[in-house]
Amino acid sequence: MDNVLFILTDQQRTDTMGSYGGSVCRTPNLDALSEDSVVFTNAYTSCPICTPARASLQSGYYPFNVGMQSNMYGSNCLIRELPDDPGLLSRQLVQQGYSAGYTGKWHLGHGKSILDTEDFRRYGKRTIQFPEFQHGIRSLPTDLGYEGDDFPGHGDGGHGYPQYADYLAENGLSFETVNTLSGNFDVHTAAEVVSPIESTVDYYLTERAIHYIDRFRRRQRPFFFALNFWGPHEPYLAPTKHLDTYRDMKLEPWPNFHDDGEGKPSIHRARMANSQEWEAFEPYVKHYYGAMSAIDEQIGRLIAYLKAHDLYDNTTIIFSSDHGESLGIHGGLSDKAFFMYEETCRIPLLVKPAGQRHATREESRFVNSCDIHATILDMAGVARDAAEQRDGRSFVPLLRGEDIADWPDCAVTECSGLENVMFTQRMIRYKHYKYVFNCGDTDELYDLQRDPHELHNLVQEPDCADTLAQLRGKLAEWMAAHQDGLLKLFKRMRSVA
Structure with missing residues (x-):
């Protein structure tokens, strides 16, 4: 059995990478990795929100089958701690004899040591006690079988944890930023990091990964290690x-930036930025790119470590993100959730297999977050x-390049809203079409072959009625196969047989 390194970013768009056609953001180390990798061009998140997507990666279930359908502090998240279960990624890896390690963003449990349920409490009652805490349930990485670091809650970029503060103090470092940007988004901020690279959370997490991998490689068994960056999710710290690299560039607006929203769901406005002028977004995009380039530099450092210790060739490297980012698409949308556009639902996915190196190859068949869970277990000998x-x-x-006749011909992404706005959605990709069920709002239908930037909603077009019916039926079939509890009401609301 070979080693597996799983690198996960947070809220990364596919177009930040050259292997996905990006031409502005600089990610030379990921581009080099892609030359040894299979590049999945149609990979989709199970949900474009952090907690649900990460629950799928650890459990292999869609969020509606876990109960974590929004971020842990959200009103529509049934549980605050990831349920322990023999089928969890960590439990299965350990059972197969792997050293299983984890560092970085978790966002699947608070633990009693950090009551950052203030994320929830600031929106409602301040005396609530969640049942998980009352019954002593704690689901941090080391509670579930991983060796490594426990960073409870969301983390807000990872800067508030005592472990990181200790690292800075032990190395005579301080973390300093200047020129903070704020105002165009309700929550998003950006800033320039003027302290040494070694002071950044990205560098710190890479140090932690090297620390554990160095320990694991000395054992007489394979290892799995998950390195989870907090970026380039906001705050965009560059x-x-x-x-x-980007400071003096003139960035062109996104191809769909000037979408006037005609014929689109009104719920999209829940995540509209304060300004709809491109000049208001451009500085944030530059910081986002800078944050991504900083992560890429650290990925390069980790890969250099693997090569220096003869680990690169016998380690499968999986690189992906939990979901994407908007940054002003479609007339000024920000963050994620409430809209199922490609920029937020499609994710990068590179897999560099262990063993003999091969030239890069693109794989266009549909895959999703839950497939990553099943794939890692398969690699580990399950x-x-x-x-x-x-x-x-x-x-x-x-x-392996095998032709699998019965491989799924569609991909589905779910969403149940964010913060205190509960909103049920299902998106299905099938052939070159996308259909979005927006409960209580206008549905969406896009032909991505003719309209790759999703500007024209075809759901009301008479000529598309047959296609719409086909995709609704396809979604109903998928929901039945995956035991989606929404199925009965979806069929009733959209008159699906």
């Missing part, structure tokens, strides 16, 4: 050396039928 007993399917055969 070190000077990386921000300088029988494939057991690895696929949840909502995912192992794409190991696709890595």
Whole structure:
């Protein structure tokens, strides 16, 4: 069995990478990794929100089958701690004899040590006690079988944890930023990092990854390690050396930036920025790119470590993100959730298999977050039928270039709203079409072949009625196969047989 390194970013758009056609953001180390990798061009998140997407990666289930359908502080998140279960990624890896390690963003449990349920409490009652806390349930990485670091809650970029403060103090470092940007988004901020690269959370997490991998490689067994960056999710913190790459650029607006929203769901306005002028977004985009380039630099440092210790060739490297980012698309949308556009639902996914190196290859078949769970288990020696007993399917055969006749011909993303706005959605990609069920609002239908930037909602077009009916039926079939509790009401509301 080979080693597995899983690198996950937070809220990363695919167009930040050259292997996905990006031409502005500089990610040379990821581009180099892609040359040894299978590049999945149609990978989709299970949900464009942090907690639900990460619950799928750890459990192999869609969020509606876990109970974590929004961020942990959200009104529509049934539970605050990821349920322990023998099928969790960590539990299965340890059972297979792996050293299983984890560092970085978790966002699947608070633990009693940090009551950052103030994220929830600031919107409502301040005396609430969640049942998980009352019954002593704690789901942090080391509670679930991982060796590594516990960072409870959301983390807000990772800067508030005592472990990080200790690291800075031990190395005579301080973290300093200047020129903070705020105002165009309700919550998003950006700043320039003027302290040394070694002071950044990205560098710190990479140090932690190297620390654990160095320990694991000395054991007589394979290792799995998950490195989870907080970026480029806001706050967009860009070190000077990386921000300088973009500082004087004139960035062109997104191709769909001037979408007037005609014929689109009104719920989209829930995440509209304060200004709809491109000049208001451009500085944030530059900091976002700078933050991504900083992460790429650290990924390069980790890969250099693997190569220096003869680990690169016998380690499968999986790189992905939990979901994407908007940054002003479609007339000024910000953050994620409430809209199912490609920029937020499609995710990067590179897989560099262990063993003999091969030239880069694109794989266009649909995969999703749950498939990553099943694939890692398959790689670790879990029988494939057991690895696929949840909502995912192992794409190991696709890595080998096998022609799988019964591979799923669609991908689905769910969403249940964010913060205190509960809003039920399901999106399905099938062939070159996308259909979005927006409960209580206008549905959406896009032809991505003719309209790759999703400007024209075809749901009311008479000529598209047959296509609409086909996709609604396809979604109903998928929901039935995955035991989605929404199925009965969806069929009733959209008159699906």
